[in-house]
Amino acid sequence: MKKSLILVIVMIMLVVAGCSNSNAGNSGKSDNVTNLTMWSMESRNKNIIEASIAEFNKANADIQIKAEFFEDEALKTKMKVAIAGNQLPDLITYWSGETFDTLVANNMLGDITQQLNADVAFKDDVLNGGLETFAYDEKNYGIPVLFSGVSLWYNKQIFADNNLTPPATFDELLTVVDSLNENDIIPISVSGKDRWPVLHWYSYLAERVGGTEPFELAKSGEADFTQESFVQAGELLKELAIDHKGFVNGFLGLDYAAAETLFTTGRAAMYLQGEWAMDAFLDDEISKDIGFVTFPTVEGGKGSTNVYHGGFGVGMAVSAKANQDAAYKAIRFLTDSAQRKEINEGANISPMKTAGLEEANMHPLSFEYDTAISENLDGFFSYYDQSLDAKRADQFLNVVGAIVSQSDSNVAEELAKVKK
Numbered sequence: 001m002k003k004s005l006i007l008v009i010v011m012i013m014l015v016v017a018g019c020s021n022s023n024a025g026n027s028g029k030s031d032n033v034t035n036l037t038m039w040s041m042e043s044r045n046k047n048i049i050e051a052s053i054a055e056f057n058k059a060n061a062d063i064q065i066k067a068e069f070f071e072d073e074a075l076k077t078k079m080k081v082a083i084a085g086n087q088l089p090d091l092i093t094y095w096s097g098e099t100f101d102t103l104v105a106n107n108m109l110g111d112i113t114q115q116l117n118a119d120v121a122f123k124d125d126v127l128n129g130g131l132e133t134f135a136y137d138e139k140n141y142g143i144p145v146l147f148s149g150v151s152l153w154y155n156k157q158i159f160a161d162n163n164l165t166p167p168a169t170f171d172e173l174l175t176v177v178d179s180l181n182e183n184d185i186i187p188i189s190v191s192g193k194d195r196w197p198v199l200h201w202y203s204y205l206a207e208r209v210g211g212t213e214p215f216e217l218a219k220s221g222e223a224d225f226t227q228e229s230f231v232q233a234g235e236l237l238k239e240l241a242i243d244h245k246g247f248v249n250g251f252l253g254l255d256y257a258a259a260e261t262l263f264t265t266g267r268a269a270m271y272l273q274g275e276w277a278m279d280a281f282l283d284d285e286i287s288k289d290i291g292f293v294t295f296p297t298v299e300g301g302k303g304s305t306n307v308y309h310g311g312f313g314v315g316m317a318v319s320a321k322a323n324q325d326a327a328y329k330a331i332r333f334l335t336d337s338a339q340r341k342e343i344n345e346g347a348n349i350s351p352m353k354t355a356g357l358e359e360a361n362m363h364p365l366s367f368e369y370d371t372a373i374s375e376n377l378d379g380f381f382s383y384y385d386q387s388l389d390a391k392r393a394d395q396f397l398n399v400v401g402a403i404v405s406q407s408d409s410n411v412a413e414e415l416a417k418v419k420k
Contacts, residue, residue, distance in 0.1 A: 034326040038067040038091035041075045041314070042145070044279060045343045052339040056330065063326045065091065083108070090322035091330055093145060096133045096313055097386030098393070103317075104136040110318040113140045115328045122332065129380070130351045133312040142315035143335045144351040146344075149308040149373045149380070150200055150274045151292040153281075158185060158269045159291075166293045168305075170208070170236060173296050177246040180269050187245075189268035191259035192252035192404070195397040196385055200272050200309060201240070202400045203384050204295040206233035208303035212381045219387060225396075225415040229302075234403050234411035236298065241404040252405055274310055275369060278347035282363045290365060292372075306378035312351055313383065349373055392418050 042049060046069045053065045068089075070078060079099075082088050088108055094100060103109050116123045116131070123131065127147065134142030154166050162183055167173035177187040191197045206215065210229025217223040218230075240246040248254065248268060263271040264280050266289070271277065281287045294305040316335055318327035333339060337352045344350040345362045349370055359367050385393040395418045402414050 032062060034063045034323045036063065036065045036090040036322065036327060036330055038065055038093075038330075039075060039078070039089045040067060040069050040093040041072055041095075042093055042343075043069040043071055044276075045346075045348075048340075048342050049334070052334055055339075056333050060329070063330060065330055067091075088319040088321070090319050090327055091316065091334075092319070093314060093316050095386050096142070096144075096311070096315055097382060098389050099386075100134065100142070100315075100317075101136060104141050108320055109141045110320045110322060110324050110327060111139050111141060112143075112318065112324075112328055112331075115324075115332070116140050116143075119332065122336075125337070125353050127312075127351050127353060130312045134315045134317065142317040143331055144312035144315045145335055145340065146312070146314055147349040147351045147373070147380075148274045148276070148310035148313045149349060149377070150204070150272060150295070150310050151308075151369070152295055153263070153271045153273060153277065153290055153292050155263070155266055155269050155286075155289050156291045157289045158266070166291065167296045168293070170205075170240075170296050170298045174240065174244050174246075176269075177240070177244050181245055186248045186262060186268040188247050188270045188272070189254075189259045189262040190247050190251050190272065191254050191256045192247070192401065193255045195401055196383075197256070197259065197272070198251075198404060199384055199397055199400050202233055202237050202403070203381070204272075204309050205236050205298065206230055207307065207309065207381055208295065208298040209233050209236070209301045211302035212307070212379075215381065215384070215387075221420065225418045226412055230415055231412050234400075234415060237400070238403055238409065238411065242407050247404070252401070275347055275349050278363075278366055278369065282347060282366060287363065287365050292369060294376075304378055306376045308373065308377060308380045309383070311380040311382050313386065344370075389420070392420060395419070 040049065050067065053067055057064050079094070083103070086108065126144065130144040131140055133144060134140060159166065162179060162185070164176050164179060167176050180187040190201070206229055209232050210227070214223065214227045214229045218225050218227065248259070248262060251259070260277065260280050262268040264284060264286055266286060272295070281290050295309070297303065297305055316331045318324065318331060337350065337354060337356050340350065341356050344355050345357055345366070347366060350357065357370065384396055388396065399414045399417055403409050403411055
C-alpha cells in the first residue's frame with residue numbers, strides 16, 4: 001500500500017511538472033529564466049547588436065535573448081508565415097507602415113505605452129515623430145532604431161570634370177543629364193529590377209509637386225492616385241527616364257548590387273538612395289569623390305527641399321505573447337543610444353536627440369550627412385510601398401515601372417490602376 005501511494009504521488013508530481021513546462025508561453029520561461037527570441041533585419045550591424053545582446057544577457061541572468069538576423073526579403077517571407085500562424089518572435093526589428101499597423105490591429109504586438117510613460121527621460125529623447133510612427137490609436141507599440149533620409153548622391157569628380165553644378169531644380173537636373181549623355185557618361189544609376197528605387201524617384205517628384213497632403217488623402221481613400229499632382233509627377237518621371245534618357249541603359253533589368261556598383265566605381269554620375277548606401281562608400285577610396293544634395297524642387301511645386309523621403313522606417317517591438325516586462329527591458333536596452341552609438345557613427349542616422357556621436361570616430365562623409373539632416377530637417381514623408389496596404393503597394397511598384405518603360409504609356413490611366 002505504501003509503495004503504491006508513493007508511486008501515485010510521484011506520477012502526480014510528474015504530470016504537474018509536465019503541465020508547468022507546457023504552459024511556458026512564447027517567451028519560453030524555464031528554471032526562472034525568461035528566454036526571448038528575436039528577429040532582426042539589421043544584418044549589416046549584426047556584430048554590434050550581438051555584442052549588446054551578450055552584454056544584456058550577462059547583466060540579466062533571469063532574461064536571455066537569442067537573436068536571428070535576416071536579409072530584408074528573407075525576413076518579409078518569414079514574417080508572412082509567422083503572421084499566418086500567430087507565432088511572432090518575442091522581439092522584432094521591423095519596418096514601419098501598413099504591415100506594422102496590421103500587426104497591431106490584430107493584437108499581435110505588445111502595448112508599451114505604460115512603460116514608456118514611466119521612462120520619461122528616454123521617451124523625451126526620441127526625435128519628434130519617432131514614437132508617433134509606431135503608434136496606433138494613441139498607444140505606443142514600438143521604438144524607432146534609426147531615421148532614414150533619401151538624398152541625391154553625386155560624383156564630385158565627374159561634375160567638376162564636366163563643369164557641372166549639383167542640380168537644385170528639376171529643370172537643372174534635366175540639363176545636367178543632357179550634358180552627361182553628350183559626354184557618354186551614365187547620368188543616373190538606378191535598379192529597375194527591384195522596382196522600389198524607381199518608386200523613390202516618383203515619390204519625391206510627387207511630393208515636390210503637390211506636397212504631402214495628396215498622398216495622405218489617397219492613402220486614406222478620400223481620393224485616388226489620379227490627382228493632378230500624381231499625374232504631373234508621372235509625366236516628369238517619364239520625361240526624365242525616357243525623353244532625356246536619364247537612367248542607365250537597361251536599368252529595368254538591373255538589380256540593386258549592379259546599380260550600386262555603377263556608382264561606386266565612378267561610371268555613373270548620380271544615385272538616389274538613403275543613408276544605407278553609405279555602407280558602400282565609407283570604406284572605399286571613392287568616398288572622397290562622393291557628395292550629396294537634397295532632391296531638387298519642381299517649379300511651381302508645393303514641396304520643400306528640407307522634407308525628406310524616409311522617416312523612422314525601422315523600429316523594435318515586442319510580441320503580445322511575450323513576457324511584457326522582460327521584453328520591454330530588452331528593447332529598452334537595445335535601443336539605447338549608448339548601445340547603438342557605434343551603429344549611428346557609421347552609415348546610419350540616430351532617431352535620438354542626444355545620440356552621443358563623436359566626430360573623431362566617424363567618416364567625414366557620414367558626419368557631414370548626419371549633421372546636414374539634423375540641422376535642416378523640416379519633415380519627412382514615408383515610403384509609399386511601406387505606407388500603403390500590400391495590394392496597392394505592389395500595384396504602385398508595377399505602375400511606376402510601366403510609366404518609365406513605355407514611351408506611349410498613359411500616366412493617368414496607369415495611376416488609376418492603383419486601388420483597393
